[in-house]
Amino acid sequence: MVRGKTQMRRIENATSRQVTFSKRRNGLLKKAFELSVLCDAEVALIIFSPRGKLYEFASSSMQETIERYRSHVKDVQTENSSSIEDVQHLKHETATMAKKVELLEVAKRKLLGEGLGSSTIEEIVQIEQQLERSVRIVRARKMQVYNEQIEQLQAKEKLLAAENASLTEKCLIQTDQGTEEMRPDVRVVDNEENSDVETELFIGPPEVRRTKQRWSK
Structure with missing residues (x-):
């Protein structure tokens, strides 16, 4: 027979409520023990019955675990408090900067000749x-x-x-x-031209003069 899903509400019958408490308490203590052994975790479990009876389990020392818990909670609260203060400070600075920006915008418009009606x-x-x-x-x-x-x-x-x-x-x-480089060339040309000029004096017809030149060469 398949068991139905248990509704998460208070059991009205006192006997059934006590039986369920005993079963689930033992199961919870067993799970806490298994968690501490399998995962090497520091586990502390405190249970008070409806009649005020105490049931507890601690993998090491209950007092040390409680002190460790209190120290951790204190540190977390301090961090949260610091974070809240930082957020409030940032909000205040943001509001101050927004006011300064608004005043600067008004001054800028006035320098441009705008918004002078209320001045x-x-x-x-x-x-x-x-x-x-x-x-x-x-x-x-x-x-x-x-x-x-x-x-x-x-x-x-x-x-x-x-x-x-x-x-x-x-x-x-x-x-x-x-x-200066051109001057020697001019002299050479002059000498060559002068060498072709006849400097001797010949008397007689041209034919005789040419004959004398051949014999002289």
Whole structure:
């Protein structure tokens, strides 16, 4: 016969309730013992019957296990308390930063000329003075940047001028060297041309002159 599923509620019959308590108590004590032996776990079990009778099991020392439990619970509570404090601190910082961001947004809009309807004359004067100071700072920075760029361009101009002078000097030197190399060739050409010119004086017809030249050679 298959047993039905036991309903998880209080057994009204006192005798049945006592019998069930005895059986399940013994089974629970047995399971605690097996758990401590098989898994090398530190197990402590405390049971009070409906009439207040104590049943307990401890794999080592009940008192030491209880002290260990209390220490662990204390540490956990301390960690939880620290975590709660940290969360509250973060929430407070978040709220403070949100307020600062909101104030900065309002100030930014006022500097842009927006949201000035609720501003007093003193606040408007302060905004105007702040804008004037900002304009002076921006202009001073702009002039500084201009001057730095001008100095850089002047330095670049000097560098280019020096490079140009150097290249010009090299070009002149190469031109002079080329002119000197051409001069001996001109002299040789002149000598060759001069060698073909007749320097002797002959008297008589051309035929006689050519005959004399052949005999002289």
